[in-house]
Amino acid sequence: MSATPPTSPAAAEAACDVLIVGGGINGCGIARDLAGRGWRVLLCEKDDLAAHTSSSSTKLIHGGLRYLEYYEFSLVRKALQEREVLLRSAPHIMWPLRFVMPHDPSMRPAWMVRIGLFLYDHLARREVLPGSRAVDLRTHAAGAPLKPQFKRGFVYSDGWVDDARLVVLNALDARAKGAEVLTRTRCLSAQRDAGGWTAVLEGPSGRRTVRARAVVNAAGPWAESFLRGVARPAKGEALATRHLRLVKGSHIVVPRLFAHEHAYIFQNPDKRIIFAIPYQDAFTLIGTTDIELNGDDPGAARIGTDEIDYLCTQASRYFAKPVAPADVVWTYSGVRPLLDDASGDPSAVTRDYMLESNTTAAPLLSVWGGKITTFRKLSEDAAGEVGRMLGEARPAWTEGAFLAGGDLSDWIGAAARPDDDFERFVAAVRAKHPWLDAALARRLARAYGARISAVIGEAQSMDDMGPAVAPGLHERELRYLRDEEWACSGDDVLWRRSKLGLHFTQEERERVGAWMQQQIRAPRQQEGVACS
Structure with a gap:
């Protein structure tokens, strides 16, 4: 310091x-x-x-395939170079994800898609992420949830991140x-x-x-x-x-629409794209929109019914089972602070x-x-x-550094592939703490990585984790979030430090909020964790 x-x-x-x-x-x-x-x-x-904004993204580590159409080659290359740097830095909250693009000839011709994917594969070096390829959706698992007219498609790689x-x-x-x-x-x-x-x-x-x-x-x-x-x-x-041009991007979450682990990228008639992504095991995340805000408070951004209709309509163009507004279980909106470049189309702003x-x-x-x-x-x-x-130049250092909890070497030895490393880490956690429920062990490993030891502490049984304030969420973990991760409210815990709010009932969410309200001024808070 x-x-x-x-x-x-x-x-x-x-x-x-x-x-x-x-x-x-x-x-x-x-x-x-x-x-x-x-x-x-x-x-x-x-x-x-x-x-x-930072908890309201599409939660992707990606180069931005669609930006190639706007000739944003420098941005795409920069982002592609960062993908594997980030994946290696925190394999517990970031991992590779394969995307399926069903081919719709009315949107873009196949040759254009192939050229775009070739550039996407080769603008930056890849060691972890596999390249793109064409697939037959009549036989590929990703074709099953789609309408039968989508017979061919393309698969490429990007990454997923828990943004908050x-x-x-x-x-x-x-x-x-x-x-x-x-x-x-x-x-x-x-x-x-x-x-x-x-x-x-x-x-x-x-x-x-x-x-x-x-x-x-x-x-x-x-x-x-x-x-x-x-x-x-x-x-x-x-x-x-x-x-700045403030552009609202909204997402919807619906019950799981498909069982496989691929995500989809869908081309829309307005030349935009949306994603449909496996989310929190039981759900599918669909987004995003681009709606310009004019003078509105960025903190008050909320999804509109027109945005819900748009996302449902575009997803239903591809899925055999239509997605209806009544299916939506959660929504979120964020405001992108984009530098005003005088572009007329919010989707085209750099x-x-x-x-x-x-x-x-x-x-x-x-x-x-x-x-x-x-x-x-x-x-x-x-x-x-x-x-x-x-006037004090000091060397950069983060390119090869782990983020908090990302160094799993004490648990698994030398790092290899980030996704494989995480699975080895989960196995090591279960071996060290066999009393942890399998689902809870995986969730804690995902959230905290090597910092899981700070969450579990000296606990030797589920009783040592303290009472469950809500299913699978125990007092020991809540105290850790309060004392170490600046969590001050139920929303901090349920929607940013985790997405457990999706899995809990309203009553269970209220219990978490009440616990945080009652306990927030308890001792051992870190400096800077002051809550109103």
Whole structure:
């Protein structure tokens, strides 16, 4: 947590080197990278970690096959290069996934699909993910749930990620490397001068003033409003130079539509695509939409009935059994903060990111755009740029590093293939803790990886895990989430640290919420885990 001694009197007063505003994937990724390079970092997030966009993605580690049609070759290549880096870093929350594209000649000709998949296979090196191939849907398992007119298709590889847990793992790593992570803490103001920033933060414990040498604006959908309303420029300057396009993406979840483990990518008549993905064992996730928001509060984004109808209609074009709005058991919506490139079609707006540096006074870095697959590279670039602005270049380190819980070597020895490594890890967990129910052992292994030992602790039986607050969710795990992972509410536990809310009844969800409400102020909370 050491830092190069500041040279100016203003810097000598600094409580931290870098203040990061925003606790989504970019903010937490940048905090992790900066802290790992030795800078003193403070991150504040006005809500829970991953409370908004970063828990509302399609949950894919992917290059973005459709972006090839918009000639976004640089973005696709960058994302493809990151896929296997990420898969190796946390095999418990990320794994390979095969996608089936049924061929509809009215959408795109087969030769165009083949060219696209050839590029997708070869724009970046692959060691784990197999390449694409054509399949006969009349005999392939993925053809069974589809309408009989879909006789041929294509299969290719990408990856799956538990997006909200990815954010938490980055925050855990950042904290382990010395960063302070404050949730439920809003940045009320940030005054800039030549020597640094003076920020006023407000959280459940009250207000505090922080002096920082640099600020990183990673507020996602609020990045522009942060510059226009919260950040106060030095005399005679303006901070906001870019505009965001806020595009809502909504998803629906329905009971499982197919038994195999492949996902689908469906081409739509409007030239968009949707995915249908195996989800939480018993469900299918379908999404996403692209609806531009104009002046709406990003935090209030909710799916509309027109979006539900759209997703059901497009999925029903392919599945033999129609998908109806009445089938929907859960929905979620997120707002993508896309850099305005003057494109008329929200689907065509670039998903690439831009880092904007401002050194007219104390350093300011604003993060514009981005996608979850490229968060590590964005964070690496951002940390390098912060170092440049501070005049303290420090080497990058995250490309070959594990995320929290991702190093399974103490359990399984040397790593091989991420998906195989995870299965070996589950077997090792069951061997060490044979008293754990098989389904619970797998769920805990998926959620926590090598940090499962911190969850189980010294427990030797299910009784030692404490009473079950809801089926399969015991007090010991809830205390871990409260004390170690910034969980403050039932929603934090049920919809972000896990997706157990999908599996519980309303009464069971209410019990979890009540337990969190009653216990949240119990002892042993980590610094920064202050809940209202």
